[in-house]
Amino acid sequence: MKSINLGLIGFxxxxxxxxxxxxxxxxxxxRKLGAKLNLKWIADLxxxxxxxxxxxxxxxxxxxxxxxNDPSVDIVIELIGGYExxxxxxxxxxxxxxxxxxANKALLAKDGIEIFETVSRNGVDIGFEASVGGGIPIxxxxxxxxxxxxxxxxxxxxxxxxxxxLSKMSDEGKSFHExxxxxxxxxxxxxNPNFDIDGIDSAHKITILASLAFGARVDLEKVYTExxxxxxxxxxxxxxxxxxxxxxxAITKRVGSEIEVRxxxxxxxxxxxxxxxxxxxxxxxxxxxxxxxxxxxxxxxxALPTGSAVMSDVLExxxxxxxxxxxxxxxxxxxxxxxxxxxxxxxxxxxxxxxIRFSVLDKPGVLSTISGVLxxxxxxxxxxxxxxxxxxxxxxxxxxxHSAKEEDVQHALSEIDKLDVVFDKSVLIRVENGERV
Amino acid sequence: MKSINLGLIGFxxxxxxxxxxxxxxxxxxxRKLGAKLNLKWIADLxxxxxxxxxxxxxxxxxxxxxxxNDPSVDIVIELIGGYExxxxxxxxxxxxxxxxxxANKALLAKDGIEIFETVSRNGVDIGFEASVGGGIPIxxxxxxxxxxxxxxxxxxxxxxxxxxxLSKMSDEGKSFHExxxxxxxxxxxxxNPNFDIDGIDSAHKITILASLAFGARVDLEKVYTExxxxxxxxxxxxxxxxxxxxxxxAITKRVGSEIEVRxxxxxxxxxxxxxxxxxxxxxxxxxxxxxxxxxxxxxxxxALPTGSAVMSDVLExxxxxxxxxxxxxxxxxxxxxxxxxxxxxxxxxxxxxxxIRFSVLDKPGVLSTISGVLxxxxxxxxxxxxxxxxxxxxxxxxxxxHSAKEEDVQHALSEIDKLDVVFDKSVLIRVENGERV
Numbered sequence: 001m002k003s004i005n006l007g008l009i010g011f012x013x014x015x016x017x018x019x020x021x022x023x024x025x026x027x028x029x030x031r032k033l034g035a036k037l038n039l040k041w042i043a044d045l046x047x048x049x050x051x052x053x054x055x056x057x058x059x060x061x062x063x064x065x066x067x068x069n070d071p072s073v074d075i076v077i078e079l080i081g082g083y084e085x086x087x088x089x090x091x092x093x094x095x096x097x098x099x100x101x102x103a104n105k106a107l108l109a110k111d112g113i114e115i116f117e118t119v120s121r122n123g124v125d126i127g128f129e130a131s132v133g134g135g136i137p138i139x140x141x142x143x144x145x146x147x148x149x150x151x152x153x154x155x156x157x158x159x160x161x162x163x164x165x166l167s168k169m170s171d172e173g174k175s176f177h178e179x180x181x182x183x184x185x186x187x188x189x190x191x192n193p194n195f196d197i198d199g200i201d202s203a204h205k206i207t208i209l210a211s212l213a214f215g216a217r218v219d220l221e222k223v224y225t226e227x228x229x230x231x232x233x234x235x236x237x238x239x240x241x242x243x244x245x246x247x248x249x250a251i252t253k254r255v256g257s258e259i260e261v262r263x264x265x266x267x268x269x270x271x272x273x274x275x276x277x278x279x280x281x282x283x284x285x286x287x288x289x290x291x292x293x294x295x296x297x298x299x300x301x302x303a304l305p306t307g308s309a310v311m312s313d314v315l316e317x318x319x320x321x322x323x324x325x326x327x328x329x330x331x332x333x334x335x336x337x338x339x340x341x342x343x344x345x346x347x348x349x350x351x352x353x354x355x356i357r358f359s360v361l362d363k364p365g366v367l368s369t370i371s372g373v374l375x376x377x378x379x380x381x382x383x384x385x386x387x388x389x390x391x392x393x394x395x396x397x398x399x400x401x402h403s404a405k406e407e408d409v410q411h412a413l414s415e416i417d418k419l420d421v422v423f424d425k426s427v428l429i430r431v432e433n434g435e436r437v
Numbered sequence: 438m439k440s441i442n443l444g445l446i447g448f449x450x451x452x453x454x455x456x457x458x459x460x461x462x463x464x465x466x467x468r469k470l471g472a473k474l475n476l477k478w479i480a481d482l483x484x485x486x487x488x489x490x491x492x493x494x495x496x497x498x499x500x501x502x503x504x505x506n507d508p509s510v511d512i513v514i515e516l517i518g519g520y521e522x523x524x525x526x527x528x529x530x531x532x533x534x535x536x537x538x539x540a541n542k543a544l545l546a547k548d549g550i551e552i553f554e555t556v557s558r559n560g561v562d563i564g565f566e567a568s569v570g571g572g573i574p575i576x577x578x579x580x581x582x583x584x585x586x587x588x589x590x591x592x593x594x595x596x597x598x599x600x601x602x603l604s605k606m607s608d609e610g611k612s613f614h615e616x617x618x619x620x621x622x623x624x625x626x627x628x629n630p631n632f633d634i635d636g637i638d639s640a641h642k643i644t645i646l647a648s649l650a651f652g653a654r655v656d657l658e659k660v661y662t663e664x665x666x667x668x669x670x671x672x673x674x675x676x677x678x679x680x681x682x683x684x685x686x687a688i689t690k691r692v693g694s695e696i697e698v699r700x701x702x703x704x705x706x707x708x709x710x711x712x713x714x715x716x717x718x719x720x721x722x723x724x725x726x727x728x729x730x731x732x733x734x735x736x737x738x739x740a741l742p743t744g745s746a747v748m749s750d751v752l753e754x755x756x757x758x759x760x761x762x763x764x765x766x767x768x769x770x771x772x773x774x775x776x777x778x779x780x781x782x783x784x785x786x787x788x789x790x791x792x793i794r795f796s797v798l799d800k801p802g803v804l805s806t807i808s809g810v811l812x813x814x815x816x817x818x819x820x821x822x823x824x825x826x827x828x829x830x831x832x833x834x835x836x837x838x839h840s841a842k843e844e845d846v847q848h849a850l851s852e853i854d855k856l857d858v859v860f861d862k863s864v865l866i867r868v869e870n871g872e873r874v
Contacts, residue, residue: 024726029584032584032770032771135583135728136731144577145566145749146572148459150465290454291741292736294574294733295734295735298730311584311727315581319762320762324760324761325757335469
């Protein structure tokens with residue numbers, strides 16, 4: 001039986017998951033592939049710690065270049081994450097004509113185009129299914145499941161930590177900071193959680209998906225990114241009253257000749273299955289002009305789900321090696337010569353519906369004043385709720401707008417926030433009622 | 438630019454969808470494939486009717502053999518459906534070394550093994566993504582998204598007609614026959630709907646999925662199949678009281694060395710997103726030992742969603758042709774020599790929870806008598822509802838059991854149905870609380 005040699009760089013949580021899958025499901029893999037997957041090397045700075053999987057001592061090395069320069073290694077699996085030295089390792093592997101599998105969303109979001117060009121130039125393959133949505137086959141679905149579609153939009157819950165926190169806040173009425181602490185204690189949030197809760201991780205992932213969907217160079221710097229730390233139980237409850245749930249959505253859509261790529265807390269109607277995706281689960285909805293809406297739901301993180309995605313790429317590339325089909329699908333689905341610069345719409349130019357909560361003086365005429373300002377900026381109100389006494393003397397005045405331009409809304413809000421009858425800064429949450437499965 | 442020649446057999450709804458996609462998204466396809474897809478022939482008995490897509494007269498033929506025997510045709514797309522002549526056409530195409538794309542679930546469920554063996558023997562490829570779940574990339578996900586998993590179970594809403602009827606009955610409290618008539622008027626159900634409503638179509642689809650998931654020869658005759666025509670608003674309402682929805686689920690799971698493959702109305706907890714999948718949508722949940730639960734939701738039928746799936750296969754095979762990767766993935770994922778006979782558990786031997794509704798005389802002691810009989814058959818009761826007067830003098834006594842063996846339940850019911858205090862035949866609906874995303 002033929003064999004494919006693998007070199008794993010990064011023996012952390014997901015690395016250990018990959019080793020476990022290789023060991024435990026060896027038979028299944030061989031019966032599908034007709035070849036053996038031989039884990040030739042594991043490189044990690046720590047080669048002593050027990051990861052709970054059996055590994056022969058002599059395949060462990062502290063030096064990634066042992067793998068990168070071993071001519072017998074067919075596929076390099078990069079699971080150290082982060083920018084450097086991952087970037088150098090991957091580029092080195094590609095230049096040595098090795099295929100690469102990676103889960104590194106931060107790197108691909110920033111330097112994907114350079115890496116993918118290096119892939120194509122060297123006639124090798126790259127797999128990055130594990131970079132978005134953990135075990136969910138979202139990359140493969142966009143590339144090979146909907147290849148004849150003009151993709152119109154992607155909406156995703158792609159960060160399990162944020163979804164856990166929002167679900168828990170929603171179920172138990174607790175504050176963001178309280179739930180964050182619990183999540184950290186349970187291991188669902190990192191000690192330094194900013195990458196997740198500020199939406200940066202989600203921005204990395206939607207950047208990758210947007211590039212794939214539209215065959216576009218997407219500049220991460222231009223992705224509007226807003227996290228969940230300002231979400232309060234008050235807004236979660238009002239959302240419910242309006243029939244919505246609040247989710248951190250990563251959104252990309254084609255609007256004319258431009259695309260939108262943005263991450264922010266979003267009101268989603270409770271009839272939409274994505275509103276029911278709770279806890280650490282991820283869900284991604286892709287809309288194509290032919291296939292319509294497709295939603296994929298599954299575990300977005302964890303050693304084994306993410307390891308499963310890594311292994312799907314290892315098997316795909318192994319099949320290409322064994323059958324001579326290397327480079328059969330371009331890294332971004334579109335051939336490199338067709339990857340385009342696409343203009344990313346500024347957040348000020350998007351059109352959306354909005355949830356806005358003001359904290360106002362409880363006296364007649366306030367609604368009229370506020371709706372007057374909104375009207376002056378061409379914003380019309382779809383519904384209003386005013387109930388209960390707020391803290392600090394203000395009462396909440398909550399409204400949902402019809403579609404409006406963000407710039408107009410921001411202008412109106414800065415005007416309203418200066419009114420004498422308005423306390424605190426107003427709260428704005430975007431609403432998505434668009435495509436729905 | 439290279440080109441791949443396609444021959445389409447069957448110019449019905451889906452066939453017209455495929456032609457529309459080829460025309461409308463020609464540019465997108467070429468920018469991904471680096472080659473042209475040339476629709477060389479369309480064969481149909483009716484070559485006159487306008488399908489709403491532009492087709493040059495000279496590619497239309499009434500004779501499928503024009504396609505099957507044209508040496509320049511690379512891929513034959515079979516969309517006539519049904520058993521014959523589809524089977525003869527497909528086998529003929531394969532023997533002529535043509536790749537085949539088909540949406541024909543009935544044929545694959547019955548003769549899949551023979552067809553797949555012919556595929557492998559002739560060194561060609563077959564694509565059948567469109568045979569299950571319309572535009573949902575479920576076949577590709579099982580074969581290439583979760584290839585390193587030991588698949589444990591698949592639960593699916595795979596028939597849009599049934600899901601439409603059950604959703605409508607649930608939302609509007611109407612009877613099965615009333616909603617069926619409406620569905621027929623709207624084109625959501627066929628004039629002869631038996632194939633759908635009796636669960637046969639779902640049985641075909643789960644047979645294909647079970648073969649794929651387990652690398653098994655699955656005998657369609659052994660798939661337990663029960664349709665939705667006996668479902669009443671009464672049971673839908675009681676289901677709701679217990680926190681469930683009724684869905685026609687196609688189920689397959691591994692239980693020890695055997696597998697279960699079955700189709701029947703099923704109670705699903707309302708917290709499970711699959712319970713929220715309404716109307717003509719399909720949803721399929723796959724559980725793998727590594728990836729955990731993954732659910733895919735989308736349009737399960739229609740010209741364009743199904744056409745999108747057909748085209749995903751056409752592109753995959755075209756890529757294989759262009760890059761020399763033909764046969765890189767076996768039709769059933771496992772290599773033909775590893776496809777096994779697997780014992781399918783008889784429905785009498787399954788273990789499940791059950792919803793049972795009796796129509797009983799409204800007098801003391803009845804519950805005690807009935808629960809006594811159930812207890813004698815080792816069936817324990819999880820909860821009971823008794824409310825409102827039924828018609829015909831009986832009152833409904835409804836209960837949910839803990840896990841029990843089906844055989845025991847059937848014995849108990851036939852005993853209970855003979856009691857003087859029991860009217861009508863008892864109603865039994867299986868409950869699934871197992872894997873949940």
